[in-house]
Amino acid sequence: MSDISVSAESSSRSPLSEEVARRRTFAIISHPDAGKTTLTEKLLLFGGAINLAGQVKAKGERRNTRSDWMKIERERGISVVTSVMTFEFNDLVFNLLDTPGHEDFSEDTYRTLTAVDSAVMVIDAAKGIEARTRKLFEVCRLRDIPIITFINKMDRESRDTFELLDEIEKTLALDTTPMTWPVGRGRGFLGTYDVVNGGVRLLEGGGAKTGATEQIDIADLGKRNPNLDVAEVKDELALASEACKPFELAAFREGHLTPVYFGSALRNFGVGDLLEGLGKFAPAPRAQDSDLRKVEAAEPRMSAFVFKIQANMDPNHRDRIAFARLCSGKLSRGMKAKLVRTGKNMSLSSPQFFFAQDRSVADEAFAGDVVGIPNHGTLRIGDTLTEGEELTFVGVPSFAPEIVRRVRLTDAMKAKKLKEALQQMSEEGVVQVFRPRDGAPALVGVVGPLQLDVLKARLDAEYSLPVEFEVSEFSLARWISSDDRKKLDAFIAANNSGIADDVDGDPVFMAKNEFYLGYISERAEGITFSNVKDVK
Ligand code: GDP
Numbered sequence: 001m002s003d004i005s006v007s008a009e010s011s012s013r014s015p016l017s018e019e020v021a022r023r024r025t026f027a028i029i030s031h032p033d034a035g036k037t038t039l040t041e042k043l044l045l046f047g048g049a050i051n052l053a054g055q056v057k058a059k060g061e062r063r064n065t066r067s068d069w070m071k072i073e074r075e076r077g078i079s080v081v082t083s084v085m086t087f088e089f090n091d092l093v094f095n096l097l098d099t100p101g102h103e104d105f106s107e108d109t110y111r112t113l114t115a116v117d118s119a120v121m122v123i124d125a126a127k128g129i130e131a132r133t134r135k136l137f138e139v140c141r142l143r144d145i146p147i148i149t150f151i152n153k154m155d156r157e158s159r160d161t162f163e164l165l166d167e168i169e170k171t172l173a174l175d176t177t178p179m180t181w182p183v184g185r186g187r188g189f190l191g192t193y194d195v196v197n198g199g200v201r202l203l204e205g206g207g208a209k210t211g212a213t214e215q216i217d218i219a220d221l222g223k224r225n226p227n228l229d230v231a232e233v234k235d236e237l238a239l240a241s242e243a244c245k246p247f248e249l250a251a252f253r254e255g256h257l258t259p260v261y262f263g264s265a266l267r268n269f270g271v272g273d274l275l276e277g278l279g280k281f282a283p284a285p286r287a288q289d290s291d292l293r294k295v296e297a298a299e300p301r302m303s304a305f306v307f308k309i310q311a312n313m314d315p316n317h318r319d320r321i322a323f324a325r326l327c328s329g330k331l332s333r334g335m336k337a338k339l340v341r342t343g344k345n346m347s348l349s350s351p352q353f354f355f356a357q358d359r360s361v362a363d364e365a366f367a368g369d370v371v372g373i374p375n376h377g378t379l380r381i382g383d384t385l386t387e388g389e390e391l392t393f394v395g396v397p398s399f400a401p402e403i404v405r406r407v408r409l410t411d412a413m414k415a416k417k418l419k420e421a422l423q424q425m426s427e428e429g430v431v432q433v434f435r436p437r438d439g440a441p442a443l444v445g446v447v448g449p450l451q452l453d454v455l456k457a458r459l460d461a462e463y464s465l466p467v468e469f470e471v472s473e474f475s476l477a478r479w480i481s482s483d484d485r486k487k488l489d490a491f492i493a494a495n496n497s498g499i500a501d502d503v504d505g506d507p508v509f510m511a512k513n514e515f516y517l518g519y520i521s522e523r524a525e526g527i528t529f530s531n532v533k534d535v536k
Contacts, residue, residue, distance in 0.1 A: 016330060016366070017298035021284045023368030025095040025325070027112055029137065030122035031130035032102070035152040038265040039122055040085070040096065045268070046275050047087025047094060084323060084370040086353055092279045095370050103132060104448020107399055108308065111381065111429065113139050114396050115307040115325035115370065118146045118282035120274065121258070122265075125151050125158030128167045137172055140255070143395075146283065147258045149176070150274050155203065155264040157186040161236075162243070165260065175257040177247040180273055181240050182262045183221065183233055190225060192262050192270060193218065193237055196247075203269050253283055285368030288327040290384070290391040295328050297367035302329035302337065305393040306383040309428035310372075311458070320428070321352070321372040322379035327393060331365045337385040339378065340392050346385075350374060380427035380503075398502075400477050400531035401432055401445025404510070405452065405469035408441065414465055418442075421463040426503040431455050434477060434500035434508050437492075443500060443510065444469070445477050474498070474510035476517055478529040481507075487526040495520070506533070 030036045085096045097116055099109040113119070119140050121133060140147055151164060158164075165176045180192035183200055191202040199215045202224070218237075222230040251257035259277055263270015285297035288305075295303055308323040331337075336345045351365065352372040365371050373379060382396040409418050422442055426433040431452070432445040446452055452469055459465040479502070482488040492499050492507055500508045509529060511517035521529045 014298070016300060019330070019366040020297045020368060022091065023093050023095065023285050023366060024118070024278055024282050025097065025116050025285060025368045025370065026118045026120060026278065026282060027097045027099055027116045028120045028122055029099070029109075029113075029133060029140065029147075031124070031127070031132040034122045034124040034127070034130070034133070035265045036122055039120075039150065039152065039271065040098065042265050042268050042271045043094075043096065043275060044085060044087055046272060047089045084372075086369070089275055090279055093369070094275075094278070095368065097370065102448070102450060104446075104450035106135075107429065107447050109136065110139055110399070111307045111396055113143060113145065115305075115323075116145060117284070117286050117368070118148065118278070120278065121147050121149045123149060123151050123164070123168075125153045125164065125262070126156060128159060128164055129171050134171065137174075144255050146252050146255050146281075147174070148274065148277055148282065149258045149260040150265075150270070151260060151262045152265050154182055154185075154189050154192075154262050154270070155267050158182075158189075161185075161240070161262075165244075168258065168260070174255075175245050175251065176260050177245055177257060178240060178260045178262070179247070179277060180260075180262050180270065181237060184225075184228060188225075188228070189264075190221070190228065192273070193233075194273075195241065195244075201269075201273075203264070203267060249281060252281055285327075288393055289395060290393045292389075292391040295391070295393075297328055299328040300330075301387040301389065302331050302335070302385075303327045303387070303389070303391070303393075304331070304337075304371075304385045305396065306373075306379050306381055306385075307396055309379065309381060311428060311462075320377060320379075321374055322383070324371055324373055324379075324385060326365055326367045326369050326371065328367050329387070330367075331369075331371060333363045335387075338388050340384040340386060340390060341380075346375075346378060348373060377424055377427070381429045394534055396534065398432065398533040399447065400479075402447050403449065403452070404434075404443055404445050404472055404474050404477060406441055406443055406472040408468045408470050410466045410468065417463060418459075418465055418467070421459055421465055423503065425455060425458065430458065432477075433503055434510065436497075436500045436510070438497050443472055443474065443477075473512060475513055476511040478509050478511070478517065478521075478531055479506060479533045480509045481528050481530070482526050484526050491524055491527050502533075 028036045028039060085098065087094050097112050099112050121137060123129065123133060149168065161182055165178065168174055168176050179195055181195055182189060182192055184190040189203060191200050193200050200218055200221060201215050221228055221233060247259055248257060252259060259281060261270050261274045261277060265271060287294045287296045304324040304326045306322045306324050310321045310323065331348060331351060333348065333351060335348050337348055338345055384392045409415060422433045425431055434443040434445060436443065444455065456467060459467050480488065495509065498510045500510050502508050
C-alpha cells in the first residue's frame with residue numbers, strides 16, 4: 001500500500017486557506033434505486049445534521065405538499081428539487097449537493113456537477129454499473145472530477161466482488177483500489193476487511209444509528225461464524241491484495257483511479273469508512289476556470305457562480321433562491337458583490353446555508369461552500385459574482401434539447417405576460433426558450449417530458465397562464481457561431497425562418513430532423529453547429 005497521507009496539504013496557512021482546506025464539496029451520482037437517498041441520510045447522521053434516519057425523504061415529502069408544481073414530484077414519487085446539505089464531521093465541512101434522481105432533470109444534475117470538487121458513485125452490489133451511473137460518470141470525467149465508489153446493498157445477494165471491480169474497470173476505464181473488502185456475501189455477509197489497516201468490521205453488533213462498528217482480528221472470524229471457511233476468506237483477501245492496484249492519491253485526483261468501499265447504507269454499515277475516505281482523499285476546493293484566468297480558492301477576494309435557481313422553496317416567502325458556489329475568498333453577510341453580467345452591485349444581505357432540516361442565515365462562508373441567495377429574478381444560471389473583478393466563470397453548460405414544443409396560450413391577451421414568464425423560467429433553467437426570429441410563438445426545449453409538466457404547472461400556479469404544448473415543425477436546436485461575423489449574418493439571413501434567439505439572444509438554428517440538419521450544416525461553410533453551450 002502506498003503512502004496515502006495528505007499532510008502536504010496541511011502545512012502552515014492563513015486562516016482563509018485553513019478554512020478552504022477544511023471544505024469538501026461533493027455530489028452523489030447513481031442510478032435510481034441504488035441507495036442515494038438512504039446514503040445521504042446516513043451521511044447526515046454522521047455529521048449530526050439530523051437525528052433521525054428517514055428525515056431526508058420525510059422532509060422531501062413535507063416539502064412536496066407545499067406548492068402546486070411540487071405535486072408533480074409527489075404524484076410521480078420523484079424528487080425534482082436539487083438542494084445542498086452542509087454538515088461537519090472530523091473538523092471538516094462537507095457540502096453535499098443533491099441531484100434529482102429522474103433523468104428528465106439531468107440538465108440540473110449536470111449543472112450541479114460543475115459546482116463540486118468530487119463525487120461519490122453509488123452502485124447496487126447486485127446490479128453493478130447501470131445506465132445512468134455510466135452517463136453521470138462520463139460527465140464527471142469530462143470535468144476531471146475524482147470519484148469515490150460505494151458499493152451498496154451488501155446485506156443482500158450481491159455479485160462477485162472481483163466481477164464488480166472488473167466491471168468498473170472495463171466499462172468506465174477507471175482503475176479501482178478496494179479500501180475495504182467484503183467478507184461473505186448475501187445472507188452470509190459478515191462485514192468488511194479493512195485493506196489499509198487490517199481487521200474486520202462486523203455488520204452485526206454495531207450501532208446502526210451511530211455507525212459504530214465492532215472490529216475483530218481476521219483470525220477470530222471463525223469463532224464468530226462457525227459456518228465460515230476462514231481459510232477461503234484469507235485466500236480471497238490474499239488474492240485481492242495481489243490483484244488490486246495500490247491506492248495512489250495523484251491518480252485518484254486526476255480521475256484515473258477510484259477507491260472502493262463496500263457497505264450497506266440501509267444498515268449504516270461502511271458509511272463511516274466512506275466519509276473518512278472522502279475527508280482524507282477528496283480534494284479541497286479546486287481552482288476554477290474563468291474567461292480571464294484561473295481563480296484559486298484561497299485568493300482573498302470573494303467570487304462565486306450561480307449553478308441553480310430554485311423557486312418557491314418556501315411558499316410563505318414566495319422567494320427565489322440562487323444557489324451559488326463560492327470559488328474564492330470569503331463571503332460575509334451584508335457585503336456588496338458585483339453581478340458581472342449587468343455590472344451592477346448587489347447586497348448579499350441574507351445569504352443562507354442549508355442543512356437537512358433547516359436553512360439559516362450565513363454570517364460567513366468560504367470558497368467551496370454553497371450559499372443560497374434570495375432574490376426576485378436578478379440572478380440567473382451561470383451568473384458570476386465578484387468583489388469587482390470583471391471575470392466570468394466558464395463551464396455551466398446548456399445542452400441542446402431532446403424535445404421541442406410550441407407553447408400555445410389559451411388566452412391570446414396574455415402574450416406579453418407569457419413572454420416574461422418564459423424568460424424567467426429559462427433563466428431559472430426550468431426549460432430552454434427559443435424565440436423564432438420570424439415572430440412565430442415561442443418554442444420550448446426540454447430534455448425530458450416531466451420538465452414540460454413542471455413548466456405547465458408553474459405557469460398556471462405562479463402566473464395564472466394556462467398553456468398547452470404543440471408539436472412544432474422543428475425537433476432539433478443547435479447553437480450557431482462563426483469566426484467570421486459576415487458568414488454568420490449571411491447564414492442567418494438565408495435561413496431566417498429556422499433561426500431563433502435563446503435566452504441570451506444568441507442565435508440558434510432550428511431543424512426539422514437530423515437529416516435536414518446534416519444537409520444544411522454540411523453546406524454551411526465556416527459555421528459551427530453546437531449541441532452544447534457554455535453559459536457565460
Ligand atoms: P435512490 O433512488 O438511489 O435514492 O435509492 P433509495 O435510497 O431510495 O433506495 C432504494 C431502495 O433500496 C429503498 O427501498 C431502500 O430502502 C433500499 N436500500 C437502500 N440501501 C440499501 C441497502 O444497503 N440494503 C438494502 N437491503 N436495501 C437498501
